[in-house]
Amino acid sequence: MSRYDQMSALGLLAPMLVVLLVVAVFPVLYSFWVSLFDLKLTRPHRVPFVWLANYATVFQDPLFWASVWRTTWFTVISVAAIMVIALLAALLLNEEFRGRRFLSAVLLVPWAIPYVANGLMWKWIYDSGYGALNGLLFQLDFIDKYMVWLGDSEKTLALIANAFVWKEVPLATILILVGLKSIPGDLYSAARVDGANVWRRFVHITLPALRPSFMLVLIYEAMMAIRHFDLFFILTEGGPAEASHVLAWEVYVETFRKLSFGTGSALAYIMAILTFLLAFALIRALGKKL
Amino acid sequence: MARIRLESAGKRYPNGFAALESLSLDIRDKEFVVLLGPSGCGKSTTLNLVAGLEELTSGSLYFDDATMNAVPAHRRDVAMVFQSYALYPHKSVYENIAFGLRMRGHPAGEIEKRVRDAARRLEIEPLLERRPHQLSGGQRQRVALGRALVRQPAVFLMDEPLSNLDAALRIAMRAEIKQLHHTMQTTFVYVTHDQAEALTLADRIVVMRDGVIQQIGSPEAIYDRPRNTFVASFLGNPPINYLEGFLREKENQICFARGALSLILPRQYSERLRGQAGRPVKLGLRAEEVDEHSVPRAGETLHGRVSSVLPVGSDQYLGFEVEGSLLFFRVGRDLRHKEGEHVALSVNVNRAQIFDASTGESLLWDGSA
Numbered sequence A: 001m002s003r004y005d006q007m008s009a010l011g012l013l014a015p016m017l018v019v020l021l022v023v024a025v026f027p028v029l030y031s032f033w034v035s036l037f038d039l040k041l042t043r044p045h046r047v048p049f050v051w052l053a054n055y056a057t058v059f060q061d062p063l064f065w066a067s068v069w070r071t072t073w074f075t076v077i078s079v080a081a082i083m084v085i086a087l088l089a090a091l092l093l094n095e096e097f098r099g100r101r102f103l104s105a106v107l108l109v110p111w112a113i114p115y116v117a118n119g120l121m122w123k124w125i126y127d128s129g130y131g132a133l134n135g136l137l138f139q140l141d142f143i144d145k146y147m148v149w150l151g152d153s154e155k156t157l158a159l160i161a162n163a164f165v166w167k168e169v170p171l172a173t174i175l176i177l178v179g180l181k182s183i184p185g186d187l188y189s190a191a192r193v194d195g196a197n198v199w200r201r202f203v204h205i206t207l208p209a210l211r212p213s214f215m216l217v218l219i220y221e222a223m224m225a226i227r228h229f230d231l232f233f234i235l236t237e238g239g240p241a242e243a244s245h246v247l248a249w250e251v252y253v254e255t256f257r258k259l260s261f262g263t264g265s266a267l268a269y270i271m272a273i274l275t276f277l278l279a280f281a282l283i284r285a286l287g288k289k290l
Numbered sequence B: 001m002a003r004i005r006l007e008s009a010g011k012r013y014p015n016g017f018a019a020l021e022s023l024s025l026d027i028r029d030k031e032f033v034v035l036l037g038p039s040g041c042g043k044s045t046t047l048n049l050v051a052g053l054e055e056l057t058s059g060s061l062y063f064d065d066a067t068m069n070a071v072p073a074h075r076r077d078v079a080m081v082f083q084s085y086a087l088y089p090h091k092s093v094y095e096n097i098a099f100g101l102r103m104r105g106h107p108a109g110e111i112e113k114r115v116r117d118a119a120r121r122l123e124i125e126p127l128l129e130r131r132p133h134q135l136s137g138g139q140r141q142r143v144a145l146g147r148a149l150v151r152q153p154a155v156f157l158m159d160e161p162l163s164n165l166d167a168a169l170r171i172a173m174r175a176e177i178k179q180l181h182h183t184m185q186t187t188f189v190y191v192t193h194d195q196a197e198a199l200t201l202a203d204r205i206v207v208m209r210d211g212v213i214q215q216i217g218s219p220e221a222i223y224d225r226p227r228n229t230f231v232a233s234f235l236g237n238p239p240i241n242y243l244e245g246f247l248r249e250k251e252n253q254i255c256f257a258r259g260a261l262s263l264i265l266p267r268q269y270s271e272r273l274r275g276q277a278g279r280p281v282k283l284g285l286r287a288e289e290v291d292e293h294s295v296p297r298a299g300e301t302l303h304g305r306v307s308s309v310l311p312v313g314s315d316q317y318l319g320f321e322v323e324g325s326l327l328f329f330r331v332g333r334d335l336r337h338k339e340g341e342h343v344a345l346s347v348n349v350n351r352a353q354i355f356d357a358s359t360g361e362s363l364l365w366d367g368s369a
């Protein structure tokens, strides 16, 4: 590339670089900077530099470890459910049958709904007084009186996970369906002639071919689940008690309710690093076998 | 070991297209049969019916005396080589070859032995640990063959297995496949649209067109006694020449006439052609049926003008204008004709073909293969 080309390339990229610097790089660095101060908006005039003391505070807080555990649990069940349901849905939509197009369109609906609207919808469904879930189960005689759903600390996290899964399945299905469509039909013919029945064709042809799609879904959905905030905000605000107090909620509470920007930033940083490490580990572990 | 019989087999695809209407074919045990025809004539469809990859929509399929219509592919004792090779991309070469044996529950020791034997035989032993994407086209082709032959199946099916190879390799592999058939002693059904491949490999060739069998016969029979102009044109390179004209009888001899041209047809044709004087026919003359060295004799000679000379290494092709038609002949390269020259070429009338001018059916066809 000539010098002139390099200069003009830089010139063309510059506006975007400036935008990225202002909206991404600067906030990232600035929040790390903030995490090194004991910055509380309740006490705006005294902002001592405390090195990594905010991180120490966070790690010593039992609530932090409890939220890490809840986030892990939420992530594992959500992602597992998303993968299984999306695989089944993709396998179904990969077959030729009447009404397939219609079903595909219906399946995409949750994807088109914004997170907040999704949250409000599930809030209504789970409502203990007039919720659709209570209505349905009652009419089907599965329950004999209306239940408190989200208010039951045993069930809260699973119910939120359910709402999250409902929203995430369409995208995961599409990613897996693309993987399915790219498997050459000849491979199935060859396996049939080689004596493999349906199940063995699935195990020996379909599953290995879907590995890249699975990995994509796994990493993407795990990151979405770890960082997920909207449903917790709309449905439970971390409650009842602390039953749905996950890491993302902890960041919010620390920063915007307690107005402790120092520890809030430290928490956000810890979360980002955890997410990054997880993605890295997954790529290392699964990527090798691609 | 199996005889394969298709009886009035029909295949209508779900979109309503009838690829085969009613196809009957009897393949003998240990025979090498080649299905030959242009693209889309239903060769793969026929093969897939035998493999069980497609179901017959009418008619029956038998292996020996057992009806196979309802037997799924994975329960039939067939092996198949695909044009795309269809190697399992996530398995090593070893596992690709072993897969069929594993699926059929052979003991581990035997699998190991058979895979090694097959690999040795195809000279792919050093490749056993590789993945398919690490192989060349020719190597993939061998793995695909290995995967089929390791099973020692009763029926060996191949769908254009050589068409992705370069010309030289293709000819070498033809010889190997022929060898394979000799040693395996099993029934081979081979699909191709390459007439040279069919002529080299087949015990019998089945020429197909639009889902209908045109002719079944040995390579010699198909080449020397084509049933119609379609079969005649499909085999031979350069393709057979046609001259339109009439039959004529004089002094107990039957002639082909066109303008000033008159060729005396051989005596053994008279029985079939007698009493048809005046009938419009097409004379079929293969490119090699000229004898540039013999002295031209009346009734066996074409007079015309050389319109082009195309050397092709070993021989040369001669473009030759006779009575307003352009014919191509293959002659030795020592023949020194120039473009524009008027010459007389002696033709081998004993091998000339006579077809009905409108239907294209051979008038010499006696119903035998």
Ligand SMILES: Nc1ncnc2c1ncn2[C@@H]1O[C@H](COP(=O)(O)OP(=O)(O)OP(=O)(O)O)[C@@H](O)[C@H]1O
Residues within 6 Å of the ligand: B013, B014, B015, B017, B018, B019, B037, B038, B039, B040, B041, B042, B043, B044, B045, B046, B193
């Ligand atoms: N799944 C299908 N649905 C509808 N029509 C099909 C299907 N498969 C093949 N056909 C049609 O059936 C006819 C025969 O197809 P087939 O694959 O047997 O041809 P072929 O002789 O093997 O051709 P080629 O030499 O190109 O492989 C073609 O006209 C093709 O378009």
Ligand SMILES: [Mg+2]
Residues within 6 Å of the ligand: B043, B044, B045, B159
């Ligand atoms: Mg084909």
